[in-house]
Amino acid sequence: GKPERLVNVEAARDDGVLVLRRFSGGGTVVVDHNSLWTTIIGRNAMLPGVKPFPREIMAWSAESIFGPAFESWNREISSDRSRSDIAGRKRGRQTLVFQGKSCGFSGGAGESLILPSKDTRQQSLEENSPPKFELRENDYVFGERKIGGNAQSIVSGGFMHHTSFLWDYDLSNMAYLTLPEKRPEYRSDRSHDKFLARLKEYHGQRSSKNSLWAHMKKATNDRFELEEVRLDNVMKIAEDKFGGFQEWFDGKCRTKVVRL
Amino acid sequence: MAAVSIFATAARRSMAQALRSSRPATSSRPWTARLMSTYFTPAHEYCKVDGKVATVGITDFAQAALGDIVFVDLPEPGDSFEAKESFGSVESVKAASDVYAPITGKVLEVNEALTDEPGLVNSSAEDDAWFIKLEVGDESELGELMNAEQYKEHCEKEAH
Numbered sequence: 001g002k003p004e005r006l007v008n009v010e011a012a013r014d015d016g017v018l019v020l021r022r023f024s025g026g027g028t029v030v031v032d033h034n035s036l037w038t039t040i041i042g043r044n045a046m047l048p049g050v051k052p053f054p055r056e057i058m059a060w061s062a063e064s065i066f067g068p069a070f071e072s073w074n075r076e077i078s079s080d081r082s083r084s085d086i087a088g089r090k091r092g093r094q095t096l097v098f099q100g101k102s103c104g105f106s107g108g109a110g111e112s113l114i115l116p117s118k119d120t121r122q123q124s125l126e127e128n129s130p131p132k133f134e135l136r137e138n139d140y141v142f143g144e145r146k147i148g149g150n151a152q153s154i155v156s157g158g159f160m161h162h163t164s165f166l167w168d169y170d171l172s173n174m175a176y177l178t179l180p181e182k183r184p185e186y187r188s189d190r191s192h193d194k195f196l197a198r199l200k201e202y203h204g205q206r207s208s209k210n211s212l213w214a215h216m217k218k219a220t221n222d223r224f225e226l227e228e229v230r231l232d233n234v235m236k237i238a239e240d241k242f243g244g245f246q247e248w249f250d251g252k253c254r255t256k257v258v259r260l
Numbered sequence: 261m262a263a264v265s266i267f268a269t270a271a272r273r274s275m276a277q278a279l280r281s282s283r284p285a286t287s288s289r290p291w292t293a294r295l296m297s298t299y300f301t302p303a304h305e306y307c308k309v310d311g312k313v314a315t316v317g318i319t320d321f322a323q324a325a326l327g328d329i330v331f332v333d334l335p336e337p338g339d340s341f342e343a344k345e346s347f348g349s350v351e352s353v354k355a356a357s358d359v360y361a362p363i364t365g366k367v368l369e370v371n372e373a374l375t376d377e378p379g380l381v382n383s384s385a386e387d388d389a390w391f392i393k394l395e396v397g398d399e400s401e402l403g404e405l406m407n408a409e410q411y412k413e414h415c416e417k418e419a420h
Contacts, residue, residue, distance in 0.1 A: 002331070025331070025356030051418060053325040054354040138327070138354045152355035156303055156344070182328050182353045
């Protein structure tokens with residue numbers, strides 16, 4: 001797309017925001033250290049059941065990897081919550097919780113909690129459970145709210161599919177984005193803040209971005225043979241094959257910096 | 261399924277277009293019948309050949325699969341490409357897909373209309389929203405492409 005239609009150019013320029021044009025297309029997103037980025041590179045020959053079209057790729061990744069990952073993440077949190085509630089019940093209706101302990105609560109050290117009654121506790125568990133993870137039109141959502149931006153690149157023989165999950169975001173950064181001309185129907189005219197969801201709002205006090213990432217790795221490992229590599233390995237490839245990361249970025253890389 | 265229905269409809273539309281463009285047409289020289297032939301690639305590009313000029317774009321099937329098109333990245337006139345080499349890309353709201361030269365040739369013309377109206381690809385993929393016109397380098401390469409009937413079968417297989 002054209003930067004002037006997708007980005008608040010003046011604000012981005014004034015604040016020195018780095019704008020990149022991905023070769024994978026898709027919508028414009030703001031990413032920072034609060035995002036969780038995933039990339040799946042698939043070869044058609046290795047995934048014969050996955051048709052190389054946007055909707056089919058997303059449906060496959062939702063069913064095979066991210067759906068199971070969010071399900072197991074939710075289960076872990078729910079069982080942690082149950083264990084801490086049971087522990088509280090055994091000690092009576094009032095308990096002390098300490099920051100960083102395995103009871104799952106992060107609060108100030110020595111904070112005193114009154115646990116609700118068993119009946120209301122069950123109700124609050126249900127109320128606090130996040131909506132089910134789904135693919136809605138072309139977005140990953142919890143209920144009515146989008147939890148990450150997606151884009152794909154489709155080439156002969158394969159595809160690349162990446163997602164920037166919103167663990168958290170700074171609302172003020174969304175001011176760099178315009179309201180997209182092409183929007184999914186379920187969004188209506190909602191602003192970024194009413195449309196997007198911060199994943200940490202659902203389990204953030206009992207979990208972490210790293211924990212969610214661990215569940216994504218596990219879900220991937222359940223389907224494929226997962227081999228972990230370090231960033232140094234990747235940088236070495238850039239060095240050996242392309243003469244260094246900067247050379248690769250300036251030359252062969254199809255993602256480019258946009259000069260506003 | 262809705263997806264299969266959309267693709268089957270788009271495949272039929274592509275074939276109908278191909279058949280229309282393959283019928284002999286009158287020209288400014290009434291004593292000569294021109295015959296334009298349309299060929300297709302497995303990656304859903306079409307190639308309408310009229311003499312030494314091939315008009316290339318993506319098929320109706322492809323635009324339906326990609327969704328709303330927001331940007332088309334095209335080469336410059338004078339650029340040359342080998343058959344199956346990527347000459348640009350088409351970007352939708354969700355994906356960017358490389359487009360490949362069906363045959364070897366030099367770019368004679370690019371469709372400037374797509375710069376301001378990329379959505380034309382969705383409404384008129386195989387007519388007004390052609391991408392490039394190529395000078396045909398090696399006519400024998402056309403033998404490796406699919407005709408309309410073969411392409412229709414290819415699409416129906418992909419939709420299932």
